[in-house]
Amino acid sequence: MKNQKCKGMQDLLPEDMLRFRRIEDVFRACCRSWGYREVRTPTLEYLHLFTATGTLTPSMLSKVYSFLDWDGWSGERVVLRPDGTIPVARLYTDNLSGQELARLFYVTNIFAFEGTGKENRERWQCGAEFFGGAKLAPDVEIILLAEEVIRRLGLSHVGLQLSHAGLVKALLKDLNLTPGEEAKMTNRLLEGNWQALTRAKSADPEIDRLIAALLDLKGKSSSFLHNVRASFPKASQDFKSSLEDLINVTTVLDNLGCSYKIDIAAIHGFEYYTGVCFQFLAAGEKIGGGGRYDNLVPLMNGEDIPACGFALYMDPVMQLLPLDKEKRGESEILVKGKELTPEIVKTCFTVAESLRDAGHTAELDFTGRKESNYRWVVMVAGKETSPFTLTDCVQKRPRYIGASTAEILKVVSEG
Amino acid sequence: MKDYQAGYIKLALPKGRFLSPTASLLAEIDLGFQDYNDKTKQYRLRSARFPGLSAKILQEKDISIQVAVGNYDLGICGLDWIEEFLVKYPAGALVKISSLNYGEGSIHVVASAEAGIANLDELSDGRNDYRIVSEYPNLAEAFALNLRMRRFRIFPVWGAAEAYPPENADLAVLWGKSGAAIATQGLIPLKRLLPVTAFLIANRESLENKDLSQVLMCFSSKLTADLPAKAWQAGPQTSIENEFDSSGELKGPRPLWQAKEINLALPDGHQQAPTSQFLKRAGLALQGYSEEVVSRRPSADLDWLGIKVIRPQDMPLQVANANFDLAITGEDWLREHLYRFPSSPVKKLFALGFGAVKIVAAVSQEMPVADIDELRSLVQSSPDVIGAPLKVASEYIDIADRYLRDNHVNPYKLIPTWGASEAFLPEDADMLIDNVQTGKTLEQHKLKIIDVLFRSSACLIANKGSLASSDKKEKMEFLTQKLRAGLE
Numbered sequence: 001m002k003n004q005k006c007k008g009m010q011d012l013l014p015e016d017m018l019r020f021r022r023i024e025d026v027f028r029a030c031c032r033s034w035g036y037r038e039v040r041t042p043t044l045e046y047l048h049l050f051t052a053t054g055t056l057t058p059s060m061l062s063k064v065y066s067f068l069d070w071d072g073w074s075g076e077r078v079v080l081r082p083d084g085t086i087p088v089a090r091l092y093t094d095n096l097s098g099q100e101l102a103r104l105f106y107v108t109n110i111f112a113f114e115g116t117g118k119e120n121r122e123r124w125q126c127g128a129e130f131f132g133g134a135k136l137a138p139d140v141e142i143i144l145l146a147e148e149v150i151r152r153l154g155l156s157h158v159g160l161q162l163s164h165a166g167l168v169k170a171l172l173k174d175l176n177l178t179p180g181e182e183a184k185m186t187n188r189l190l191e192g193n194w195q196a197l198t199r200a201k202s203a204d205p206e207i208d209r210l211i212a213a214l215l216d217l218k219g220k221s222s223s224f225l226h227n228v229r230a231s232f233p234k235a236s237q238d239f240k241s242s243l244e245d246l247i248n249v250t251t252v253l254d255n256l257g258c259s260y261k262i263d264i265a266a267i268h269g270f271e272y273y274t275g276v277c278f279q280f281l282a283a284g285e286k287i288g289g290g291g292r293y294d295n296l297v298p299l300m301n302g303e304d305i306p307a308c309g310f311a312l313y314m315d316p317v318m319q320l321l322p323l324d325k326e327k328r329g330e331s332e333i334l335v336k337g338k339e340l341t342p343e344i345v346k347t348c349f350t351v352a353e354s355l356r357d358a359g360h361t362a363e364l365d366f367t368g369r370k371e372s373n374y375r376w377v378v379m380v381a382g383k384e385t386s387p388f389t390l391t392d393c394v395q396k397r398p399r400y401i402g403a404s405t406a407e408i409l410k411v412v413s414e415g
Numbered sequence: 416m417k418d419y420q421a422g423y424i425k426l427a428l429p430k431g432r433f434l435s436p437t438a439s440l441l442a443e444i445d446l447g448f449q450d451y452n453d454k455t456k457q458y459r460l461r462s463a464r465f466p467g468l469s470a471k472i473l474q475e476k477d478i479s480i481q482v483a484v485g486n487y488d489l490g491i492c493g494l495d496w497i498e499e500f501l502v503k504y505p506a507g508a509l510v511k512i513s514s515l516n517y518g519e520g521s522i523h524v525v526a527s528a529e530a531g532i533a534n535l536d537e538l539s540d541g542r543n544d545y546r547i548v549s550e551y552p553n554l555a556e557a558f559a560l561n562l563r564m565r566r567f568r569i570f571p572v573w574g575a576a577e578a579y580p581p582e583n584a585d586l587a588v589l590w591g592k593s594g595a596a597i598a599t600q601g602l603i604p605l606k607r608l609l610p611v612t613a614f615l616i617a618n619r620e621s622l623e624n625k626d627l628s629q630v631l632m633c634f635s636s637k638l639t640a641d642l643p644a645k646a647w648q649a650g651p652q653t654s655i656e657n658e659f660d661s662s663g664e665l666k667g668p669r670p671l672w673q674a675k676e677i678n679l680a681l682p683d684g685h686q687q688a689p690t691s692q693f694l695k696r697a698g699l700a701l702q703g704y705s706e707e708v709v710s711r712r713p714s715a716d717l718d719w720l721g722i723k724v725i726r727p728q729d730m731p732l733q734v735a736n737a738n739f740d741l742a743i744t745g746e747d748w749l750r751e752h753l754y755r756f757p758s759s760p761v762k763k764l765f766a767l768g769f770g771a772v773k774i775v776a777a778v779s780q781e782m783p784v785a786d787i788d789e790l791r792s793l794v795q796s797s798p799d800v801i802g803a804p805l806k807v808a809s810e811y812i813d814i815a816d817r818y819l820r821d822n823h824v825n826p827y828k829l830i831p832t833w834g835a836s837e838a839f840l841p842e843d844a845d846m847l848i849d850n851v852q853t854g855k856t857l858e859q860h861k862l863k864i865i866d867v868l869f870r871s872s873a874c875l876i877a878n879k880g881s882l883a884s885s886d887k888k889e890k891m892e893f894l895t896q897k898l899r900a901g902l903e
Contacts, residue, residue, distance in 0.1 A: 048544075048565075048566045051559075051560070051563075051564065051565055051566060051567070052565045052566055058560045058561045058563065061560045062557065062560055068755075068756075070755075070756060070757055070758065071756060071757075071758040071759075072756060073732060073735040073736065073752075073755075073756040073758075073759040073760075074568070074735070074736060075546070075568030075569060075570055075736070076568060077568070077569075115505060115506025116506060179536075183563070
């Protein structure tokens with residue numbers, strides 16, 4: 001029977017893995033240089049971790065891979081990690097809450113069911129989380145760290161969009177919906193249906209005007225937010241204080257020369273955000289996002305620790321990542337046995353070992369296949385006095401006949 | 416593989432509650448299934464009117480799954496089982512064509528009058544860990560998630576969900592004729608999830624590619640006249656009505672309930688009569704567990720003993736969770752449970768000597784194999800003969816899974832059933848793993864036994880924690896000694 005891949009799962013082939021590792025390497029290097037330390041959480045978590053915090057929407061929860069473990073007779077379900085941040089917040093609460101500040105990062109897969117089976121049900125992300133500290137500086141730090149990763153990956157035409165969860169929550173409050181309606185509206189917004197906001201007419205025309213303006217206009221500097229503040233003096237206190245928050249962050253970003261667009265709809269699928277939120281778009285696709293989530297740790301019965309973070313979605317980034325030819329990782333030298341005799345095989349392994357010890361990549365081959373994409377080919381023949389033939393593949397001709405191992409090393413090292 | 420050209424149409428028809436009204440409907444629209452009636456003993460029917468139309472009578476729970484996987488083009492079953500499927504697999508291949516406008520009652524979320532749950536908001540606000548029992552675990556889970564319950568556990572049961580609250584569950588999701596009928600059981604209906612009406616359903620691929628029009632036209636007078644707007648629904652129907660407004664009126668007689676020191680679960684169904692006789696022999700006098708009148712809560716003359724009547728299939732899980740200290744169930748169901756949860760704190764104390772069955776593997780008499788070794792060879796050497804993977808129907812999913820693994824039968828696919836697995840062979844499954852008393856039913860359906868997995872009879876099981884508990888030990892020993900005296 002033909003082996004078939006599980007629906008919605010993906011194989012990462014050598015080229016994919018080169019891109020994958022490249023992203024990971026750049027991400028890890030950036031995070032380390034900012035003082036973040038790597039953590040890894042388990043693949044399985046209890047389902048109640050995600051329901052108890054009330055932070056994933058029912059629609060997201062209905063797509064988790066949950067099941068009863070072998071000792072699940074008590075009915076306690078476990079899930080394949082559906083989100084990167086909540087497990088890291090749990091890890092912090094369980095193990096590191098004594099630390100006033102914790103800068104953590106991770107590279108992980110997350111699982112969410114997707115009905116058609118055409119999209120990935122297992123996705124990878126690189127994320128960084130900042131626990132503790134005051135507002136403002138960590139918000140800016142997380143955004144700049146994300147920007148640096150994207151810049152060093154060489155991705156071009158990436159747009160940064162900023163929003164603030166507090167603004168959205170204040171507007172929802174002003175609409176005076178019943179708790180049931182408000183929950184439904186929140187779910188619609190988190191699923192990306194922002195037009196629902198304009199359809200929900202409030203009793204106060206001023207609120208409708210504010211909603212319409214925020215959905216319509218996309219500011220490009222803190223001046224826009226100052227204009228909003230001046231144009232809607234009757235906005236609620238909650239709205240004003242969130243606006244102030246966003247003004248502070250954008251002012252710092254303006255001064256640091258970081259460009260962005262203010263888009264209230266730039267909040268990605270999670271309900272746990274409480275403050276400044278952001279997302280990165282490239283070629284019309286979200287490639288990352290994050291924000292402030294001050295309630296998550298307290299909701300897990302942890303201390304009142306504020307936090308913020310971001311994640312870069314590896315699957316879309318892999319599609320966009322430029323990959324130079326020389327970085328494709330082909331072996332530099334092919335050591336080829338002319339025949340498959342014990343003597344030749346032994347000699348080939350010995351030569352390859354010397355080459356590897358000298359820091360080269362040496363691949364072995366005992367088939368008659370036509371070699372390609374190597375810098376050098378070392379042909380090892382039988383018991384002749386000079387068993388080696390070294391071919392320079394750039395010049396496309398055998399240049400050194402009868403070379404010794406030492407000579408080969410010397411030539412390939414000189415290039 | 417489907418044969419679109421042949422014009423061959425397969426219809427799945429329900430057993431049980433919808434059999435009579437469905438039979439009347441089919442007679443009225445003249446589909447030509449005269450043998451589909453209460454007395455029928457066969458599973459397979461051919462239409463006397465349409466040469467290409469055949470039908471099979473299945474358990475309702477199986478119909479939505481069988482239609483979704485494409486074994487049947489059309490089916491008729493209750494909306495409850497359709498939604499139970501769709502809420503978990505909304506993108507599945509199941510299309511609701513229309514309500515057939517018969518059926519009764521609704522699926523409700525209920526709490527015990529004793530539990531003091533006054534409204535739904537309390538369920539999502541509280542920090543409690545709610546236990547929800549249901550024959551509809553997917554609907555129960557969707558309800559809990561939609562309500563944003565912070566912490567909950569779902570206990571799927573084979574039946575008798577109404578017997579669990581308040582001691583053994585906080586909420587139940589179950590069928591009830593009406594809010595008032597539920598209240599008479601001492602339960603408060605909190606929410607009506609959906610009405611239970613019969614629906615005509617179709618496999619999406621069949622509907623998109625195959626000419627079903629002749630059959631659909633027969634139904635058309637029943638479909639479009641009454642509920643045009645509801646036709647052709649593909650997604651799950653999740654409208655939820657709050658029943659709170661009426662619940663104040665629904666104060667039925669509350670069952671007299673108080674915590675007992677030792678709790679015993681007794682079986683309903685086929686096992687009830689022999690269990691009742693066994694308890695009589697053991698000298699345990701019960702009220703409400705004789706053949707004539709079975710209460711969900713019989714009483715014993717031991718004032719420290721609480722008794723409930725539930726499905727034997729559900730007992731091991733319930734005993735594991737210490738909802739019961741002791742239970743009388745079958746060794747088959749204990750084994751099924753322990754295969755699934757090896758560390759479960761349930762222990763068999765002793766066999767009771769009645770309810771003996773064999774758990775067997777059986778295949779069609781036409782399959783050229785005499786034992787499991789030959790079947791393995793057949794699956795490996797000529798997969799085309801059976802169309803690999805081997806499809807195995809069973810109500811013992813974990814027993815079947817382990818049996819096939821241990822015997823290196825590969826590849827295979829399990830089809831969970833709710834009893835009567837013989838109906839699946841040979842069209843929808845190649846093999847069954849089920850219990851038999853004499854084997855006559857299998858013979859009638861032209862099946863043959865190729866292996867006996869094990870023999871099973873009724874047994875007494877106990878919670879390991881209860882056995883070790885200093886508070887319970889003495890009374891547990893007293894009761895088990897008393898029951899041992901009933902052994903013949």
